[in-house]
Amino acid sequence: MSSNFHPDGTLFIISGPSGAGKTTLITEVTKQVGPIGITLYFSVSHTTRQPRVGEIDHISYHFCTPERFEQMAQRGEFIEHAWVHEQRYGTSKAEVLQRLERGEDVILDIDYQGARQIADDPDLSHRSLNVFIFPPSFEHLEQRLRDRGLNTESEIQTRLQKAIDEIEAGKEFYHYVIINDDLKVATECLKAAIIAKKLQTRTALEAIGKMAERLKEERDGRSAILPMAQVPLRAPRLKARRAAHPGLDAEAEDEARQTDPRGHGRDRSQSDQVAAVGAGRGSGYVRTHRVEAVLSAACWVLGRLAPSTKH
Ligand code: ADP
Numbered sequence: 576m577s578s579n580f581h582p583d584g585t586l587f588i589i590s591g592p593s594g595a596g597k598t599t600l601i602t603e604v605t606k607q608v609g610p611i612g613i614t615l616y617f618s619v620s621h622t623t624r625q626p627r628v629g630e631i632d633h634i635s636y637h638f639c640t641p642e643r644f645e646q647m648a649q650r651g652e653f654i655e656h657a658w659v660h661e662q663r664y665g666t667s668k669a670e671v672l673q674r675l676e677r678g679e680d681v682i683l684d685i686d687y688q689g690a691r692q693i694a695d696d697p698d699l700s701h702r703s704l705n706v707f708i709f710p711p712s713f714e715h716l717e718q719r720l721r722d723r724g725l726n727t728e729s730e731i732q733t734r735l736q737k738a739i740d741e742i743e744a745g746k747e748f749y750h751y752v753i754i755n756d757d758l759k760v761a762t763e764c765l766k767a768a769i770i771a772k773k774l775q776t777r778t779a780l781e782a783i784g785k786m787a788e789r790l791k792e793e794r795d796g797r798s799a800i801l802p803m804a805q806v807p808l809r810a811p812r813l814k815a816r817r818a819a820h821p822g823l824d825a826e827a828e829d830e831a832r833q834t835d836p837r838g839h840g841r842d843r844s845q846s847d848q849v850a851a852v853g854a855g856r857g858s859g860y861v862r863t864h865r866v867e868a869v870l871s872a873a874c875w876v877l878g879r880l881a882p883s884t885k886h
């Protein structure tokens with residue numbers, strides 16, 4: 576997983592009329608987001624409808640009898656289920672929840688009734704994105720259904736009627752609507768929505784917050800350690816400074832060190848001067864920190880030297 580994307584398992588819910596291009600888009604987008612670090616697991620639904628030519632049990636759908644479907648529904652084994660085109664369809668908990676728990680991203684192709692049930696589930700809605708796919712027009716929809724060659728005339732009519740209901744019902748809870756006119760453009764749009772959802776989270780901010788805390792701790796730690804580490808390097812320079820300015824009063828320096836509002840035990844006038852130079856170069860924060868550390872080392876040495884200079 577790329578560090579750009581949050582690690583919380585997310586549900587991508589793709590809905591829209593039969594023939595809108597959901598299967599085509601899901602297949603295309605799954606291929607395209609994989610290489611940038613988002614692995615989408617397609618959730619295989621249960622259905623009571625008969626397999627079509629080319630469909631494989633447990634890959635296209637888990638095909639099951641109405642009795643078995645009913646048992647599963649009674650036992651609460653679906654996160655959502657609905658009647659669609661006079662057949663039952665459902666998303667099983669086993670198919671989705673374990674993956675989400677493991678931090679995996681799941682993509683569903685379900686109708687608006689199922690999408691609404693998930694939107695109403697507080698445990699799932701916050702980690703879900705609802706996308707509605709629609710063709711450029713009803714004429715396009717009808718044409719695609721015919722060209723696909725999978726449905727009878729009466730099935731095509733039922734699907735067209737349902738498309739009208741779907742648009743009305745979906746208004747309340749879809750986050751995005753994508754018009755699947757040009758397939759490439761629609762794929763880009765779906766990809767953008769998925770990427771945006773994987774960037775949008777508190778978890779990412781918390782992770783960055785933790786990094787900032789670690790940096791702060793490291794910084795505070797370094798300030799405390801540096802004076803000791805810098806002693807051998809800085810002491811000769813300070814001795815030279817004292818030699819060059821015999822009038823330098825160690826007690827006055829001590830006083831300046833104690834009145835430092837930040838309590839870092841540094842020579843304020845000098846550090847502020849150097850910090851200002853650093854800031855002028857656009858790296859003020861880092862330079863100020865380093866300068867503070869070095870000067871606090873210097874003052875520590877001054878403090879140690881002070882008694883001996885009195886004698
Ligand atoms: P759904 O899964 O929504 O029922 P499909 O993905 O099966 O729809 O697409 C229905 C038909 O429309 C398929 O034959 C598919 O190749 C075709 N199709 C999908 N997207 C487009 C598009 N942008 N332009 C033209 N035909 C498309």
Ligand code: 5GP
Nearest residue numbers: 593620656657659664665666684685686689
């Ligand atoms: P088809 O039978 O053509 O594959 O799918 C018909 C409709 O059922 C599509 O709109 C599809 O999104 C929807 N569908 C597929 N699986 C599920 C599911 O698990 N739950 C719900 N609610 N709808 C589903």
